[in-house]
Amino acid sequence: MIIYNKLWLNNLRVVEQLQTDHEDGYVTKEQFIAIKQQYPVGFYLPKLVGRVGFFILTLIAIALSTGLVSLMASGGGVIDSPYWWLFLSIAFYLCTEGMTRANKFFHSAIDNALLYYSAGLFTSAIVWICNDPKYNALGEIPQFIMLLIAAVLLTLRFADVVMAIGSCVSFFSLIYFAWAKTGGLGLATMPFMMMIVAGLAYYLITKIRRDDKHAYYHTCIDVSRCTVLLVFYLAGNYFVVNKLNNLLHNLDDSHTQVQLGFFFWAWTMLMPVALITFGIRDKNRLLLRLGIIIIAAAAATFRNYYHLLPIEIMLTLAGAILLLVAYVIIKYLKAPKHGITYAELSKASDWDKLNIESLIIGQTTSQVLNTGANPQTPFGGGSGGGGGSSGSF
Amino acid sequence: MTFVNFNLHHNLKPLKQDLYNQLHAEGLLSDESFQKLKTRNESPLFSLHWELNTVLYLGVILLTGGLGTLVYKNIDTIGHQAVLAFIAIIFIGCFYYCFKYKQPFIKDKVASPNMGFDYVLLLGTISLVTFIGYLQYQYSVFSTNYGLATFLPMVLLFYIAYDFDHLGILSMAIVNLGIWMGVSVTPKSLLLIGQFNTPKLINTYLVFSTILLVAAYLTKQLNIKKHFKFSYQNYGTHIAFVALLCGFFHYFEDGLSLIYVTVAFAFAGYMYRESFKERSFYFVMIAILYSYIAICGLVVKLVVHNEIGESTVYFLLMAFIGSAIGLILLLININRKLKANDHIQ
Numbered sequence: 001m002i003i004y005n006k007l008w009l010n011n012l013r014v015v016e017q018l019q020t021d022h023e024d025g026y027v028t029k030e031q032f033i034a035i036k037q038q039y040p041v042g043f044y045l046p047k048l049v050g051r052v053g054f055f056i057l058t059l060i061a062i063a064l065s066t067g068l069v070s071l072m073a074s075g076g077g078v079i080d081s082p083y084w085w086l087f088l089s090i091a092f093y094l095c096t097e098g099m100t101r102a103n104k105f106f107h108s109a110i111d112n113a114l115l116y117y118s119a120g121l122f123t124s125a126i127v128w129i130c131n132d133p134k135y136n137a138l139g140e141i142p143q144f145i146m147l148l149i150a151a152v153l154l155t156l157r158f159a160d161v162v163m164a165i166g167s168c169v170s171f172f173s174l175i176y177f178a179w180a181k182t183g184g185l186g187l188a189t190m191p192f193m194m195m196i197v198a199g200l201a202y203y204l205i206t207k208i209r210r211d212d213k214h215a216y217y218h219t220c221i222d223v224s225r226c227t228v229l230l231v232f233y234l235a236g237n238y239f240v241v242n243k244l245n246n247l248l249h250n251l252d253d254s255h256t257q258v259q260l261g262f263f264f265w266a267w268t269m270l271m272p273v274a275l276i277t278f279g280i281r282d283k284n285r286l287l288l289r290l291g292i293i294i295i296a297a298a299a300a301t302f303r304n305y306y307h308l309l310p311i312e313i314m315l316t317l318a319g320a321i322l323l324l325v326a327y328v329i330i331k332y333l334k335a336p337k338h339g340i341t342y343a344e345l346s347k348a349s350d351w352d353k354l355n356i357e358s359l360i361i362g363q364t365t366s367q368v369l370n371t372g373a374n375p376q377t378p379f380g381g382g383s384g385g386g387g388g389s390s391g392s393f
Numbered sequence: 394m395t396f397v398n399f400n401l402h403h404n405l406k407p408l409k410q411d412l413y414n415q416l417h418a419e420g421l422l423s424d425e426s427f428q429k430l431k432t433r434n435e436s437p438l439f440s441l442h443w444e445l446n447t448v449l450y451l452g453v454i455l456l457t458g459g460l461g462t463l464v465y466k467n468i469d470t471i472g473h474q475a476v477l478a479f480i481a482i483i484f485i486g487c488f489y490y491c492f493k494y495k496q497p498f499i500k501d502k503v504a505s506p507n508m509g510f511d512y513v514l515l516l517g518t519i520s521l522v523t524f525i526g527y528l529q530y531q532y533s534v535f536s537t538n539y540g541l542a543t544f545l546p547m548v549l550l551f552y553i554a555y556d557f558d559h560l561g562i563l564s565m566a567i568v569n570l571g572i573w574m575g576v577s578v579t580p581k582s583l584l585l586i587g588q589f590n591t592p593k594l595i596n597t598y599l600v601f602s603t604i605l606l607v608a609a610y611l612t613k614q615l616n617i618k619k620h621f622k623f624s625y626q627n628y629g630t631h632i633a634f635v636a637l638l639c640g641f642f643h644y645f646e647d648g649l650s651l652i653y654v655t656v657a658f659a660f661a662g663y664m665y666r667e668s669f670k671e672r673s674f675y676f677v678m679i680a681i682l683y684s685y686i687a688i689c690g691l692v693v694k695l696v697v698h699n700e701i702g703e704s705t706v707y708f709l710l711m712a713f714i715g716s717a718i719g720l721i722l723l724l725i726n727i728n729r730k731l732k733a734n735d736h737i738q
Contacts, residue, residue, distance in 0.1 A: 035422075
């Protein structure tokens with residue numbers, strides 16, 4: 001099913017693992033080079049900088065080609081039909097297939113660009129067909145069934161993470177619309193339905209993850225697990241449930257009460273804590289990071305309903321608490337405890353080499369610096385208008 | 394809902410160990426490396442470095458944002474002197490700490506003495522610059538001498554960047570140099586090319602980028618803080634190309650545009666040769682991409698006259714598609730060549 005050379009995929013796994021070990025200082029350079037020679041990888045794998053360039057250039061080339069071909073075909077009025085875009089999507093898909101095989105691409109940006117472009121055209125064509133009365137307006141359920149099938153097939157073929165996320169999104173949309181079809185009861189029980197489905201999906205894909213047979217898809221599976229957990233949380237988030245409830249009963253946003261409100265509040269607040277706890281206990285980074293992100297969602301939800309304190313005091317307090325918590329944990333972990341440490345274990349990645357941090361500092365602090373600049377400076381420029389310090393002080 | 398089955402990493406361990414066993418058996422891993430890896434796998438350490446740093450960073454942002462708003466809303470009761478005094482205390486405290494733990498200045502890269510040092514330095518620098526800005530904004534200490542109001546922070550920033558060896562502050566200093574010259578050079582403003590619309594501004598940008606490129610050249614030649622070269626070169630190259638291209642398009646109908654585009658090609662050629670020597674694919678790619686934009690502009694200039702016929706559109710589209718594909722192939726080829734000499738790749 002997968003398009004890539006399996007031997008190379010296996011070798012790539014070995015080389016990537018040993019590369020990390022080499023960068024962390026466990027394996028000498030000579031050994032690593034010997035291993036690379038013994039486990040050859042024939043894929044074309046450009047570095048980050050090259051990938052970004054190739055991606056943009058490929059998008060430009062295929063967008064222009066779409067324009068050219070459509071211009072040529074525009075005479076007969078075919079481009080007014082979704083089937084034209086469906087046809088283009090298939091043509092680009094065949095192009096992806098051919099180029100990936102011929103050039104030994106493996107997520108090398110050119111194939112990604114082609115694949116996403118083709119998938120994007122496919123999605124718009126299907127959405128058009130399923131919603132336009134001219135083509136019988138099949139509705140959401142067939143639409144998401146088709147999108148789900150396509151996304152899953154593409155994920156299996158190219159082991160691509162964006163396609164994996166697309167599969168998850170189509171899957172949950174399908175569940176949503178199918179369950180909503182059952183009427184009022186369906187909509188009323190929607191949060192629980194989504195929770196159950198997401199929980200089951202998480203259980204299943206985690207089980208699949210354990211099988212070494214599916215090693216080629218580990219990244220896709222991890223990304224899907226992230227998406228599924230996010231849906232699992234959002235299904236019971238008070239804000240989401242409240243909005244859905246208002247939508248169902250045609251109420252406006254002033255209604256902030258829902259049935260079983262206590263349960264949803266507990267879900268909103270306790271899920272992040274649970275995720276972080278399980279993440280630490282099982283040393284699972286995915287759960288841990290998701291938990292940290294979800295704390296922000298929980299805080300925003302709370303803030304949306306209860307304005308206990310003015311925002312600036314909330315920010316100050318939250319910042320102080322975060323600093324204190326981080327400081328206490330760092331102090332506590334000075335010597336590693338329970339196999340957990342604050343020390344940095346792996347070396348710089350591509351991102352560090354690009355000086356991303358200094359670019360961000362250059363961007364975010366420029367407002368502060370701008371206070372003295374004035375439109376009347378002899379050089380005449382000075383955009384950004386000097387209001388910097390009043391914004392923050 | 395069940396929370397069982399979260400134990401994934403325990404499951405991966407035997408797989409990894411299998412791999413090491415296999416490599417060891419094949420004679421590709423030395424006994425020493427194998428033993429080290431085995432020990433690590435038996436008691437793996439889980440690093441919270443990234444997570445805790447994120448929390449720290451968030452905490453700083455929230456705290457400063459909150460405090461800033463708090464002061465802003467209550468400025469009538471607090472008074473400007475109190476705010477200034479507070480900012481002064483912060484930067485004096487930070488710099489006291491930094492000077493105490495600072496390594497002496499050397500021409501090479503200096504590692505920071507401890508984890509928090511860079512952040513303390515950054516906080517101190519930002520509050521110092523804010524302090525100067527605040528003085529000017531509220532009390533106009535430099536009156537209408539705006540040059541001096543931006544010159545002083547710039548000098549301070551360059552001094553701090555070099556003396557304490559901080560890349561982030563170097564970026565701030567470069568941005569401030571631009572502000573002093575009257576242009577804004579944050580990465581975002583570079584993307585919004587629309588601002589480069591007057592000849593005066595374009596030429597200011599050109600002077601600015603020349604200064605940066607000379608600085609990059611001298612950094613390497615004189616061997617002072619060699620790792621700063623990337624920042625200078627990065628800002629300098631992008632600003633130079635964007636300014637040259639803007640000059641080209643600004644005078645598009647004019648003969649003057651040819652001068653800009655010629656300089657752009659000459660600069661691209663120079664960059665290409667130099668970066669190829671240094672095996673930097675990034676700068677090679679930048680040189681090629683900007684000159685590609687210039688070539689496309691030239692083609693349009695030559696082909697499009699008054700009326701745009703259908704055949705012209707066809708020709709242009711085909712030319713662009715063909716050249717874009719050619720460009721991809723060229724870049725792939727260069728990327729391969731640059732990699733070929735590098736053993737680890």
